[in-house]
Amino acid sequence: MTASRPNQAAPDPHDDVALRVEHLSKVFGRRPKEALARIAAGASRDEAAKLGTAAVVDASFDVRRGEIFVVMGLSGSGKSTLIRMLNGLLEPTEGTVDVGGERVTGVDAKRLRGVRRSQVSMVFQHFALLPHRTVLENVAYGLEIQGVGRERRQQLARDVIRRVGLEAWETRMPSELSGGMQQRVGIARALCADTPVLLMDEAFSALDPLIRREMQEQLVELQAELGKTIVFITHDLNEAMFLGDRIAVMRDGRIVQIGSPEEILTDPANDYVAQFVQDVDRARVLTAASVMEPPAAAVPITVGPRGALKALRDAQTSTLLVTGPGRTVLGAVRDRDVMRAVQAGERELRPLVDAGVQQVDPDTSLAELPELAITSGLPLAVVGDGGRLLGVIPRVMLLAALGNVPTDTSELQVVDLPPALDARLLTQTLDATPEVHDAR
Amino acid sequence: MLDDLRLPLGTWVEAGVDWVTVNLAVVFDAIRAVVLALFGVAETAFTQPPEPVMIAILTLLAFAVRGWRMALGTVLGLAVIVLVGQWDNAMLTLSLTVVAALFALLIAIPLGIWAARSDTVSAIVRPVLDFLQTMPAFVYLIPAIILFRIGVVPGIIATIAFALAPGVRLTELGIRGVNKEIVEAGHAFGASPGRILRQIQLPLALPTIMTGVNQIIMLSLSMVVIAAMVGARGLGQDIVQSLQRIDIALGFEAGISVVILAIILDRCTNALGSLQQHSPIARLRARSVAARRAPSPAPATTGAAASAVAQTDTGRVGSAVGEERA
Known part of the structure; x- marks a missing residue:
């Protein structure tokens, strides 16, 4: 067996x-x-x-x-x-x-x-409502058979009808409703039987x-x-x-x-x-949690511009997520801004942070993600309870998941935004500026 | 050689009827007494009230089920019957029809329900109905006279046998035709078979069953005229008489009275099956429904229903477009 x-x-x-x-x-x-x-x-x-x-x-x-x-x-x-x-x-x-x-x-x-x-109650393909009874009487049908009194069962039926959003249609006949509404009555009838x-x-x-x-x-x-x-x-x-x-x-x-x-x-x-x-349609099955990556390209805001620039160089991306206390997502910084700040000897990362990072729930289906990703241009942050950062979805991951292709093929990298600045340039900048600024 | 071969089917049936006459006389006398008593009641009800009162009652009935047009037609038709001097006969015929149709319904509807629920019963009942329906109507009169003696009763019994079939058939058809899924729904929620019959099958089969009722009444009316040959009174008597005397005038007057009765009965019973929008009863019902609905703020037309649905639909269009892009 x-x-x-x-x-x-x-x-x-x-x-x-x-x-x-x-x-x-x-x-x-x-x-x-x-x-x-x-x-x-x-x-x-x-x-x-x-x-x-x-x-x-x-x-x-x-x-x-x-x-x-x-x-x-x-x-x-x-x-x-x-x-x-x-x-x-x-x-x-x-x-x-x-x-x-x-x-x-x-x-x-x-x-x-x-x-x-x-x-056990049942919902049918073609609704199978009693055509000579109102929506309310249809929904109360299961309770009627169970022997529940008229007042009581109508009261319970009204609660269920409200739950499926048909409260304005209680006294209508099923034939007056659209197919979707009729099936809601069918579901309400099954729920009401409790x-x-x-x-x-x-x-x-x-x-x-x-x-x-x-x-x-x-x-x-x-x-x-x-x-x-x-x-x-x-x-x-x-x-x-x-x-x-x-x-x-x-x-x-x-x-x-x-x-x-x-x-x-x-x-x-x-x-x-x-x-x-x-x-x-893979987009509907897979969720944000199933495609997200560990947040390598994320730094706490306390690292300052130099720390951010190092992280940018190591992760080889153009943007970096910045987190605050409790690993909540504050936003993202771009490599050009960070380098300029480092060159200018700035000590604070906060003024550079772009708060426009989209945050999604881990259960969000993939179908709803691309729209968000396209509009922002920044990676998506997957956050859990209390806004805690759980993972990142770079745009390349998104396309890979929908196309069911492995993400480690090198050609796909071009889809993601390449680092705007060369890594050597970042290293030079880091070497050229004094380290003391970050010591505090 | 084949000339010597003869199947004495008729003789056997005759022997059977003879045996029944002798041995089951008590049963047939009882049936005779019941039918006669019921006919007495119907006869009194239809013939005792003066003509204007009866016409008024029938007209009101017609108005209630179909509206003023039908009422007007009824008044005119009944007036013609009165003016050709066939009123008493017509009322007798009506009494016979009502009593015969009542018995036929009492047998046909339960039998139809039973046949709808059991394939075995259906298989047995079907050929019997074929027999009843196609055997020439006059033939019923012969055993009916022997079993119930000359008079009204054999006429009514023969009429019942003749009119039964469509009632049974249409009841079975109506119940078997009820949407299977809805019946399944009744079962799925734990309803008993009796409850499913009362609350689902009979109400949904009603239009078809009412067609059966209409057919029973119409066939009864046509048969009670033939039944006059064995002594049933009414319009049939005059028709049989006119046939014997080649009396065209009397034949037409009695005949047209049958036609008028038939039309009134047909239209009224037809209307019962599916009450039309403009009938006063339907309007009364609609008004009471509207009164019940009054407290609900729901939009009143189905057009509004469609637009409400359209609104919920558009909410989803956006995400569908988004998905396409994905």
Whole structure:
């Protein structure tokens, strides 16, 4: 079994498992068990097609509490069948599913309804709102089935509607809303049911790209706020990479790799996955933290102009980050200014500092960085809590990361701003000026 | 040689009907009593009030479901029936139709629901419906007379059998046609099958089911005329009579009365399926909805909805452009 989950990390005893899937298979057709036995004996899916269509074959994985687990695959890879087995909409041919410690597979209808009410709700590709009910009544639907009183459930539904930004639309019918808004109602309905696990079946696939992006971001925000466990199905690799804490890649009913977006991107399990991730938009997957360099070209402001000039010469760049107390970023200095100051015998670095250095959070996605880098011409400072300098992203790094080329090729250096002044000139200047100025 | 071969299908069915007549007489007498009682009630309700009162009631009904045009048409149509002297017959026919359609609905809708939920039931019901629908209508009258004796009851029973099929079919079709994902949503949130039926399937299938109701009523009306041949009273009696006497005048007057009733019933039941914008009931409903919405500051038109969406969209355009540059 381990073959189908090669990249799964060793189970960590501190992680609760919200959803556990073991050896799950589903074959549609007249003789599903026989078809499955044939496949287990080594037959391909096509060879067993006469006995039944194998939609999912031997899938096993754990979803941790509070995680966004993405199942990604092309149409026909079995991902929709898989998600429908997670809440018992489809009964598997073999295997088990447990949600929040409760068995979903092979239980009677009443027990299954109980699990659905208390453990797992669902968001659908085409929204599946009740067209004859208002937004408010739709959102309150899960609570209505759970037997929550009218006043109480409407009050709770209003809170969730506000959270997804639809408070002005409560009394509208779903048909009066745009697709994006309808899906927000769908999400609100699932959130309002207040189950720990959310299943999302191609939830954003029916939306146009701009709205889709907005919804993805909103989902990530909501998840961070509410800590739901989400199983998200998609055929869109970019979406999978953006949303997923971990991704399971499916092909022909089997899970071929499970891993973090970066693992899948940088270490694909086989050619299929490699080919798949080839045209992924790297900018959205990689973050500032994943491409930043240790801040070699940074000095504390206390070193003065001479110290700065030495650092400039050693780092062979035209600009230098300057930090203050607690390694907070004060700004940057340029080599020409520093040299002039040294020649003039200045002792303070502060007047030379250009405060226009862009500071970014380590979690900023690469997609948002280039714009900043182009506008400033200075390197980007990656700062953590309290403005502490964590790393630098020179512009050359940025281009390398997006193009997936190694940064140590020498040709790429020309892309970065070359030092405006020759290193020998800097050395001469340092030698020609008396050292005493810096002694204090 | 083949001349000697004869399948005595008719004889077998006759034997079956004879056996039923003898052994299940109690059952058929009970059915007869119930149908007769119900017809009595309907007859009293339709024929007892004076003509102007009845016309006023029917006109109001037409106005409520479809508006003033329909009301005007109803007044004119009913006036024609009164003026050709067919009012009493028309009301009798209406009573028969209402009672037969009521029974047909009580059988058809649950059967349709059952057929929609079980493929086995559907597979069994379908050929039975084909049989009921295509067997020439007169043929039902023969066993009906034997089982229920001459009079109103065999007419009603034959009518029920004849009118049943479209009600069952359209109910099944309507429920099976409900968006699968929405039904799935009901299941996914833990709703019971009964609840899904009541809250999702029936409301969403309603327009189709109402078409079935309309078909049942129309078929009932056409059948009660034929049922006059076994002694059911009403407009059919005059039509049968005019046929026997080659009385063109009487035939036309009774016939046109059937047509007028049919049009009024058809338009009214059709309107029930999808209440039109200008019908007073629809307007009343819209007003109550508007009253409920009054406290919300939401923009009132769908146009505003579109622009609100457009606004959120433009917010994203900038970043998309930025990404392109990346």
